[in-house]
Amino acid sequence: METIDSLMLGFSVALRPDVLWYAFIGCVVGTVVGMLPGIGPLAGISILLPLTFGLNATNAIVMLAGIYYGSQYGGSTTSILLRIPGEAASVMTCIDGNAMARKGRGGAALCIAAVGSFAAGTFGVIMLSLVAPPLAGFALRFGPPEYAALLVLGLVFLAYMSTSSLARTLLMAAFGLLLGTIGIDVMTGHFRYSFDIPELGDGIGIVPVAVGLFGLGEILATPSRGVTTDVQRPKLRELLPSREEWRQSAMPIARGSVLGFVIGIIPGSAHIISSFMSYALERRLSKHPEEFGKGAVAGVAGPESANNAASTGAFVPMLALGLPTGPVTAVLMAALLIHGVPPGPMLVSDHPNVFWGFVASMYVGNLMLLALNLPLVGLFVNMLRIPYAYLYPMIIMFCVIGVYEVNHSIVDVWIMLIMGVVGYGLKKFGFDPAPLVLGLVIAPIFEMSLRQSLIMSDDTWTIFLQRPIALVLLCISAVLLALSAISFVLRKDWRAKLAEVEAAEKS
Numbered sequence: 259m260e261t262i263d264s265l266m267l268g269f270s271v272a273l274r275p276d277v278l279w280y281a282f283i284g285c286v287v288g289t290v291v292g293m294l295p296g297i298g299p300l301a302g303i304s305i306l307l308p309l310t311f312g313l314n315a316t317n318a319i320v321m322l323a324g325i326y327y328g329s330q331y332g333g334s335t336t337s338i339l340l341r342i343p344g345e346a347a348s349v350m351t352c353i354d355g356n357a358m359a360r361k362g363r364g365g366a367a368l369c370i371a372a373v374g375s376f377a378a379g380t381f382g383v384i385m386l387s388l389v390a391p392p393l394a395g396f397a398l399r400f401g402p403p404e405y406a407a408l409l410v411l412g413l414v415f416l417a418y419m420s421t422s423s424l425a426r427t428l429l430m431a432a433f434g435l436l437l438g439t440i441g442i443d444v445m446t447g448h449f450r451y452s453f454d455i456p457e458l459g460d461g462i463g464i465v466p467v468a469v470g471l472f473g474l475g476e477i478l479a480t481p482s483r484g485v486t487t488d489v490q491r492p493k494l495r496e497l498l499p500s501r502e503e504w505r506q507s508a509m510p511i512a513r514g515s516v517l518g519f520v521i522g523i524i525p526g527s528a529h530i531i532s533s534f535m536s537y538a539l540e541r542r543l544s545k546h547p548e549e550f551g552k553g554a555v556a557g558v559a560g561p562e563s564a565n566n567a568a569s570t571g572a573f574v575p576m577l578a579l580g581l582p583t584g585p586v587t588a589v590l591m592a593a594l595l596i597h598g599v600p601p602g603p604m605l606v607s608d609h610p611n612v613f614w615g616f617v618a619s620m621y622v623g624n625l626m627l628l629a630l631n632l633p634l635v636g637l638f639v640n641m642l643r644i645p646y647a648y649l650y651p652m653i654i655m656f657c658v659i660g661v662y663e664v665n666h667s668i669v670d671v672w673i674m675l676i677m678g679v680v681g682y683g684l685k686k687f688g689f690d691p692a693p694l695v696l697g698l699v700i701a702p703i704f705e706m707s708l709r710q711s712l713i714m715s716d717d718t719w720t721i722f723l724q725r726p727i728a729l730v731l732l733c734i735s736a737v738l739l740a741l742s743a744i745s746f747v748l749r750k751d752w753r754a755k756l757a758e759v760e761a762a763e764k765s
Contacts, residue, residue: 265387268453268614272622277320280313281619284321288328292348293336299329303589315597316612320619320656322593323573326586327379327620330566331627334371339364340653341472348565349695350537352472354550354557366499370507370555371562372631378515378563379624382570385519387617402710403722407731412531413697414735415538417742424742430693436668437462437694438701445709449576452644457669466661466674467698471691473657474674475543475681477650499555510540511695516565521564522571534696536564577613580663 271277291299303322310318315657333348351371358367400408417427440451441461452458499507515517518532540560541550552555576587594601599609606613661674715721722728741750 264610264614265618267610268616268618269621270326271316271611271615272320272618277615278622280317280321281623282325282626284324285328285623285630287323288330289332289584289627289630290319291325292329292334299326299586303586310593311596313597315594315599315609316615318593318597319590319599319612319616320623322590323620324623326590327566327569328621328627330562331372331375331631332670333565334375334558335368338371338502339368348533348562348691349468349472351558353537353692354552354554356550357553358555358558363503363553364669366503367555367558368631370499370503370559372628373632374507374511374514374518374559374563375490375566376624376628377511378518378567379570380621380626381515382519382522382567383617383620383624386570386574386620399727401725402707402714403728403733404710404727405707406704407722407725407728407735409700409707411731411735412535413693414738415535417693418538418542418738424746425690427693430689430691431697434694434697435699435701435704437467438698439705452744455669457665457667460665461702462673462698463665463670464695466670467677468695469657470674470677471659471681471695472545473653474678475685475691477653478678478682478683506555510536510556510560511563516561516566517569518564518567522568523574531696531699532564532568533561534692536560537692554580577616578606588713590764596703597662659753732743 264408272281288299303325308443313321318451318558329349330348334355337348337351338359341352341356355367355371358364413428413431417424417431435533442448443450449459451664452510479592514532514536517536521532521535537550537557537560538552540556540742541547544550544556546554572587591601594612601604658671661670662668681691682692712719722732
């Protein structure tokens, strides 16, 4: 009853005209930011942060948060239609979303992504308002050893769930981890592997790597596949998913919502990691895993739901503990502090209007995003009518401009171009570039957690066996590796027996 009364207070704040207006601005800007390759929610929030100085705390945090979860919606648009991830969390949507678009189901893919995002966002807000205190308390128990073990489990889980070779998947993830070590060592201040290039001091950015691998790599690989330039105008009935597509998307949306929210409360780039894990999970659970990469509905519904639920889950430790789970929530915390509202355990009691008004505004914001995205599906799908001869040069231009605008660095543009060539090579040799991006994302967090764990134990590796949570996570990783090895041996024996049978039949 107390929660219901608090939510009523929140809706009385969120439904004020001024709060609705700033929520609308945040949702619109977030959708646009998510659609533009290379911008992302962090850049959008940082750019607009000075504009909130004249606002009260509620209006400021509502608008900035709208940019954050609105970008999760917008990022699916360019991923599905152009195979360009508008922001890092939409990387996995590129794979099957764009394949659906090539089959003439771009409108259905966008609609499923929008509805999945709405359902996951709503679920995340409900969980945030109901179970934030116990979940935040559990997340507080995670120290550096637990973070390191969790990230190891994430990599192993991704490799295990992948239908491609375990060795290939882990190799790509290791390559991403190596790329993540480039830059200034945060503990010693020394430059590492930067080749005396000052711009590499902050490391290799996720945006140029993702845009290069999934954008330019796709453009370079397309001519050899003989793609035609004749794209027909979609009919109205093709803009909505069929009954079968709705059926195929229902459970992935539900699983992605739960998985995303749980991962979202863990510090790190949760909305990115959750989309990778959701995609891997759906491919593993599918009765037809061979359809993934060729237009599987679950490959769109799951990751899109997961990254939206994770972006909501990230607010749990930020609001309840004052603990930022990533760069975006750190900027949002700074916005609250600027307005004299310190996030943390006392936020609910000292500033109930801000906390519950913010929670209620997320309900309203998700409805706004659904209303904004679905009516524009037809407009977005019509972008496919642009001939490739004109479309691809425009895509390259926007990729270059978008990547350059992030840090105003020509080095980032070169990284994007190099990664485009790398992405083309990986496609030709049958490697999946997605684990590379995941390795790059988690590399700084994993390295810091690992080194902090060793410092805590005086360079004794047994600290991971002495911490119960870390031990359980590592045991799960070992079990997955063992199961994968057993599966490989059984497949090898089966193939050998099959070859013997075929040889006997021929003789």
